[in-house]
Amino acid sequence: DIGSSKLNIVCGAKNFKKEDRVAVALPGAKVKDITIRKNKIRGQISEGMMCSEMELGLSSESEGIMILSSSCGIGDSFSKSVGLDDVVLELEITPNRPDCLSVIGIAREISALIGTEFITGEYDFKKRLNIDSKFEIEIEDYDLCPRYSAKLFKNIPNIKSPQWLKNRLILCDVRLINLIVDLTNYVMLETGQPLHAFDKDMLYSNKIIVRRAGKGENIKTIDDSIRILDDDALVIADED
Incomplete structure (x- = not known):
């Protein structure tokens, strides 16, 4: 039943019932x-x-x-029905304005243009997280990356993202992965700060090395593609 008529649709899925x-x-x-x-x-x-x-x-x-x-x-x-009928503004940001590569950056720019007060969100961290600090960062190339910060979080449930979060990422043409990755992408879109989440169980040790790619080095990306890196590429690696 699609409202205007009733159709016959063959489906092999077994996870639905009458009236769904x-x-x-x-x-x-x-x-x-x-x-x-x-x-x-x-x-x-x-x-x-x-x-x-x-x-x-x-x-x-x-x-x-x-x-x-x-x-x-x-x-x-x-x-x-699922909240994907919102209006999306597509902006072309010039290379000299990286400060506008975020929702906050655009809001700040608009407030300056129209002469209104720029109001940022208030963050109230009432509960301190128990963050393990036993994690070593080694930066080999300060020209490409003068600063790299990392924190280790434990016992985070790897569950599906809520629909509101999915909707906002979809409207921004961001691929959905899981709650942890989706959150890092959402924060990046809001603040302009790139983030990446690593699975600690997949790391060789408690050490992250920030370096320049080696000659002919390749990586396997999240879409299962093998990509060759040039020697100007920045690599975030473990000790292996």
Whole structure:
């Protein structure tokens, strides 16, 4: 039931039940690089596709189709139902204005242009975190990186990001990974400070080395691609 009519859709997922609200791509819609068409599947005519979070670009992985809130209206726009119908401003920042590469930077610039007070958020750290300081940083190239800071956090649950966080990153064309990575990307967009989270279990030791790439050095990036580095590239490495 899509509100205006009832369709027959063949779906192999098993994580939904009667009366669940789901996202449906109708014939003609484009999901990633695939144009949805009316097809015959398992001997039945399928008039659309029930979508997963991964197919909709809302997650890097998913188990079954996306189940929406029961408050979503049947036949309503998907983007409106999940809060993705916001307005996005696309700005071209020139190389001499890196201070504007963030939400705070743009807000500061606008306040100066129109002559209003620039109000920053107030941060109240009532609870002190127990942060392990037994972590060594060695900077080999101060020209490329004069300062590098790191903190070790423990017992952080690696769970899915809340929908509001996903929405803001999606609207900024940022790939969703998991809560920890998504938070670092969100803070970077807000403040302009690049951040990166490492899994300590994957590090050789409690030491981070900031250096210039070696000749012919390559790395495997998060998208499983092998990339060759030039000798001007900055590398954050462990001792291995």
